[in-house]
Amino acid sequence: MSNNPSLLWIKASIVGTIWAASEIVFGSFLHNLKIPFSGNILTAIGIVILISINYRWKERGLFWRAAIVCALMKTMSPSAIIFGPMIAILSQGFIIEITTRIIGRNAVGYIVSSIFSMLWNLLQKVINILLFYSMNIIDVYKSVTQFAEHQLNITTDITWIPIILLVCIYGIFGLFAGILGMKIGKKSNKINPSTLVMNSSAPLPMSKKSIPFNYSVYWLALNLFFIISSLTAIQILYPMLWISYTIVIAAIWISRYKRALQQLKKPLFWITFALITFISVTLSTQFQHSLSMLQGMIVGLQMNFRAVIIILGFSTLGTELYNPKIINIILKTRLKQLPIALKIAFDTLPHFIGALPNFKTILKEPNNTIAILLFQAEKQLKLITDNTLRPKIFIISGNINEGKTTFVKALIERFKKSETPIFGLYSEKQICNNSLEGYDIVSIPENVTAPFLRIKQTSESLNYGRFSIINDGLEYGREILRKAGTGSANIIIVDEIGKMEIENIGWAKEMENLINEQDKHLILTIRAKFVDAIIEKWKITNHTIFELHNTEPQTVFQYIQNQIK
Numbered sequence: 001m002s003n004n005p006s007l008l009w010i011k012a013s014i015v016g017t018i019w020a021a022s023e024i025v026f027g028s029f030l031h032n033l034k035i036p037f038s039g040n041i042l043t044a045i046g047i048v049i050l051i052s053i054n055y056r057w058k059e060r061g062l063f064w065r066a067a068i069v070c071a072l073m074k075t076m077s078p079s080a081i082i083f084g085p086m087i088a089i090l091s092q093g094f095i096i097e098i099t100t101r102i103i104g105r106n107a108v109g110y111i112v113s114s115i116f117s118m119l120w121n122l123l124q125k126v127i128n129i130l131l132f133y134s135m136n137i138i139d140v141y142k143s144v145t146q147f148a149e150h151q152l153n154i155t156t157d158i159t160w161i162p163i164i165l166l167v168c169i170y171g172i173f174g175l176f177a178g179i180l181g182m183k184i185g186k187k188s189n190k191i192n193p194s195t196l197v198m199n200s201s202a203p204l205p206m207s208k209k210s211i212p213f214n215y216s217v218y219w220l221a222l223n224l225f226f227i228i229s230s231l232t233a234i235q236i237l238y239p240m241l242w243i244s245y246t247i248v249i250a251a252i253w254i255s256r257y258k259r260a261l262q263q264l265k266k267p268l269f270w271i272t273f274a275l276i277t278f279i280s281v282t283l284s285t286q287f288q289h290s291l292s293m294l295q296g297m298i299v300g301l302q303m304n305f306r307a308v309i310i311i312l313g314f315s316t317l318g319t320e321l322y323n324p325k326i327i328n329i330i331l332k333t334r335l336k337q338l339p340i341a342l343k344i345a346f347d348t349l350p351h352f353i354g355a356l357p358n359f360k361t362i363l364k365e366p367n368n369t370i371a372i373l374l375f376q377a378e379k380q381l382k383l384i385t386d387n388t389l390r391p392k393i394f395i396i397s398g399n400i401n402e403g404k405t406t407f408v409k410a411l412i413e414r415f416k417k418s419e420t421p422i423f424g425l426y427s428e429k430q431i432c433n434n435s436l437e438g439y440d441i442v443s444i445p446e447n448v449t450a451p452f453l454r455i456k457q458t459s460e461s462l463n464y465g466r467f468s469i470i471n472d473g474l475e476y477g478r479e480i481l482r483k484a485g486t487g488s489a490n491i492i493i494v495d496e497i498g499k500m501e502i503e504n505i506g507w508a509k510e511m512e513n514l515i516n517e518q519d520k521h522l523i524l525t526i527r528a529k530f531v532d533a534i535i536e537k538w539k540i541t542n543h544t545i546f547e548l549h550n551t552e553p554q555t556v557f558q559y560i561q562n563q564i565k
Helices: 007-032 037-053 062-076 083-103 108-131 136-152 161-189 217-236 239-256 267-287 293-320 325-329 340-354 360-364 366-388 405-417 471-486 508-516 529-537 553-564
Strands: 394-400 422-432 433-444 449-454 460-462 467-469 491-497 521-527 542-547
Touching: 007 037, 007 062, 007 340, 007 360, 007 366, 037 062, 037 083, 037 108, 062 508, 083 108, 136 460, 161 366, 217 239, 217 293, 239 293, 239 460, 267 325, 267 433, 340 405, 394 405, 394 529, 394 553, 405 422, 405 491, 405 521, 405 553, 422 449, 433 471, 449 471, 467 471, 471 491, 471 508, 491 508, 521 529, 521 553, 529 542, 542 553
Parallel strands: 394 521, 394 542, 422 491, 491 521
Antiparallel strands: 422 433, 433 449, 449 467, 460 467
16 A cells, blocks of 8 residues: 555645745734734635635645644744644634535635634634633723723623624624635636746745754653642642742743743733733722732732743643654554655745745735735645656666666565565576576566577567567566556566667557556666666656666665655
8 A cells, every 4th residue: 555645635735835834924024013913814814725725626624634734834933832823723724624514615614614713713812811811810801891881981881892892803804814715716717827926025934943852751741730730829829839839830941941931031921911910909909899909919910920831831831742752643643644744845835935926016916926826836736746646666777787687686575574565577587508598587476487588589489689589478477567557566566678668569568558557666677778768768757766886775675665655
């Protein structure tokens, strides 16, 4: 069975790469310009990409696979906080996948899934706030709304009005993204690619430097314990005890996980810290008269220390979850094709970023920008499938009597020991009285021999040069290759392809079928002077040439195994 990636995973890697490219390029611009609702804009771009490309690629399962690829590519982000965005991307992909499966891939399904995906952003923000500050933040929120009612002399309860307003804003973002995605998807087939501006001046983002890290499953478990115990201590212990305990835990994390400190370096975090404490002290004492100013301050500190634990703790978990041992366990599941999909994604990411037009063009013609990415996706799909899904051809080249057949027999033994199924044939010299009498062919793996070439000329046989071709042997060889083409083995070996095949004799027809029609990897031995002619005859592109004089069977065997897996 072939271990090549499925076409669906290849498409998912391309879609996920486009999505990631938009997150990297557009995200940098939006965050640097401090544009409000930048997260919603990025989500909208992702929705537009998924919906528009679905007008070309309609496979089920494309959305959630693309989301996994994009989420994992977020590890390139220089930010220390990638856990939250990764969860958001995964959730959006699965929401669109599930919703469109239930409602259908139609206008209603696309719009509803877009709105739900955008509302997930709001829900995730609420969950994050509750995780950071616990249920106390609800009391602070109620106090703020009560203060607003009192100051504005409003008699109506306005507690739900800000939430409803936010839901409407997020829903409108989702509605707009869904409609735009459908519009671009429908129009992309009508756009002439030659009219699109393909040159790019968008800067390539700097990826993170790979810093060696000593991953540990024990630290993963310990960090979970630290998070749970710290949050529990904040709720049940005296202030001095839980403050001391959480500071010690934070210090341990910062010493081991340098990236965890990045979020705490941001001025906005400490402004929020002071603001929440101030609001907790003033408003809670004003509207909850049972609380003293000291108790209000403790409540504010509890909320802020909880936020510190959640921020640092999730950062440590995110780091330890990249442990290769954990990833290997995950990849033994249904996601076993994910590694090669990610390799394709990381290889093509610079291409998609480079395909984007300059930022001014993006702002003026956003529709064309997405169309450019769609056309680039089609081009990349063809390139990748040509080089990944098409069978590979391995050519062993050598001069006459240099040992090509001996080399092939050594390869056959290694494939048999590794229990890799192989079909095909090789030639065996027939020597009589120390002189060459002819060649037999030997079937793989049965080892059945049949006479093929003999030096003695006969009138009943086809004469070729100094040899006579034995008809029974010729037909037997052809039958071997025909069966190999339809058999279960993924690798076919054909020894001594050469002048006869160039002149459309021997196995010429069978070889043409194997190269152009069958999904099999081929190992061919060819005399050095015929290699170029054979490649030209069948327009072979996806090939690797090994020269006998500077290679060993074990090296070639290992290379082939790696390539076909």
